[in-house]
Amino acid sequence: MRNIGILTGGGDCPGLNAVIRGVVEKCASEGIGVYGFFAGWRGALTGEGKWLTLDDVEGIQTQGGTILESSRTNVMKIENGPETVRQNMEKLGLEGLVAIGGDDTLGVANKLRKMGMNMVGVPKTIDNDLSCTDFTFGFDTASNIAMEAIDRLHTTAASHARCIVVECMGRHTGWIALQAGLAANAHLILIPEFPKTFEEIMEVIKKRYKDGKRYSIIAVAEGFELAGQEDMDLGVDAFGNKLLLNKDLAKNLASMIEKEMRNDETLDEKRKYFECRSVVLGHVQRGGAPSAFDRVLGTRLGVKAGELVVNKEYGNMVALQGTNVVSADLDKAVTERKEVDKEFYDAASLYFK
Numbered sequence: 001m002r003n004i005g006i007l008t009g010g011g012d013c014p015g016l017n018a019v020i021r022g023v024v025e026k027c028a029s030e031g032i033g034v035y036g037f038f039a040g041w042r043g044a045l046t047g048e049g050k051w052l053t054l055d056d057v058e059g060i061q062t063q064g065g066t067i068l069e070s071s072r073t074n075v076m077k078i079e080n081g082p083e084t085v086r087q088n089m090e091k092l093g094l095e096g097l098v099a100i101g102g103d104d105t106l107g108v109a110n111k112l113r114k115m116g117m118n119m120v121g122v123p124k125t126i127d128n129d130l131s132c133t134d135f136t137f138g139f140d141t142a143s144n145i146a147m148e149a150i151d152r153l154h155t156t157a158a159s160h161a162r163c164i165v166v167e168c169m170g171r172h173t174g175w176i177a178l179q180a181g182l183a184a185n186a187h188l189i190l191i192p193e194f195p196k197t198f199e200e201i202m203e204v205i206k207k208r209y210k211d212g213k214r215y216s217i218i219a220v221a222e223g224f225e226l227a228g229q230e231d232m233d234l235g236v237d238a239f240g241n242k243l244l245l246n247k248d249l250a251k252n253l254a255s256m257i258e259k260e261m262r263n264d265e266t267l268d269e270k271r272k273y274f275e276c277r278s279v280v281l282g283h284v285q286r287g288g289a290p291s292a293f294d295r296v297l298g299t300r301l302g303v304k305a306g307e308l309v310v311n312k313e314y315g316n317m318v319a320l321q322g323t324n325v326v327s328a329d330l331d332k333a334v335t336e337r338k339e340v341d342k343e344f345y346d347a348a349s350l351y352f353k
């Protein structure tokens with residue numbers, strides 16, 4: 001009897017359960033047993049988990065989160081971590097492991113692979129920043145949630161003639177902010193790949209004000225950095241540490257914009273009442289049921305990962321390239337980040353007005 005392990009690591013992501021179901025179904029069809037480790041690499045270190053039956057995974061592609069739980073445990077930071085994983089796999093009679101995760105989780109899988117353990121990677125992140133795959137599941141759901149939130153912010157911002165800064169997830173890249181912002185007609189989108197100065201931001205907001213546009217929405221990715229930020233004085237915290245814009249990004253940006261508008265004497269008198277608010281969408285973007293796209297992508301990736309196991313083609317990652325689900329280079333996927341390209345950002349910039 002052949003057996004493998006499976007785990008989900010890093011931030012949870014809509015579509016994870018579809019992948020688990022795909023792997024279990026495909027393996028079961030070839031008589032391969034699947035042991036689900038709980039809480040990512042932590043389960044592989046403690047051995048905690050359960051054998052997954054077809055009943056366990058029936059219909060779970062409709063559910064958000066992961067039935068296996070997740071954590072950000074790094075095997076490489078634990079004494080004898082890799083050896084403990086190897087021993088636990090041996091004890092359970094597992095010939096290989098399907099690791100579903102982002103760059104951290106897959107980075108560990110890649111290192112264990114180089115130490116001789118059989119690994120198959122499945123790329124996962126709402127941030128969509130893993131290379132070698134055109135999309136990661138979870139991104140579509142998260143962008144739709146962010147889009148709906150921005151749609152709603154339009155009416156409240158318009159009712160109060162306010163500026164609202166809405167912060168989306170994306171600590172290294174701006175895929176969610178750009179996708180949701182463009183879809184929901186944000187008037188300015190700020191992402192880490194294309195830093196802007198405060199003056200450039202104000203140029204857009206002041207032009208809108210002077211043009212008689214009565215409210216503004218700014219979508220910002222959490223990893224955005226203001227160009228020239230190092231020279232700015234945002235004050236200090238209770239411990240005397242210099243305040244950085246990125247901590248409380250949306251809140252800081254909103255208060256800077258409000259202050260600048262109120263103090264600009266070249267603008268009319270009503271500017272003295274200008275208000276700017278901030279909204280952080282946070283983990284709401286990761287919660288709830290996956291979109292149809294993410295359910296189907298997760299399923300296809302899971303079935304493909306199962307197929308690699310069946311064929312003993314270990315050492316790779318599954319990926320979406322074009323419309324095909326293929327086997328891709330795990331090493332490359334964890335060493336290169338997929339960033340928003342200039343063509344996409346420039347196209348969106350046409351609407352920054």
Ligand code: F6P
Binds near residue numbers: 012102127169171286
């Ligand atoms: O990596 C995905 C992600 O959702 C990022 O966008 C975000 O910065 C991070 O996870 C949040 O992590 P946590 O759930 O540990 O707060």
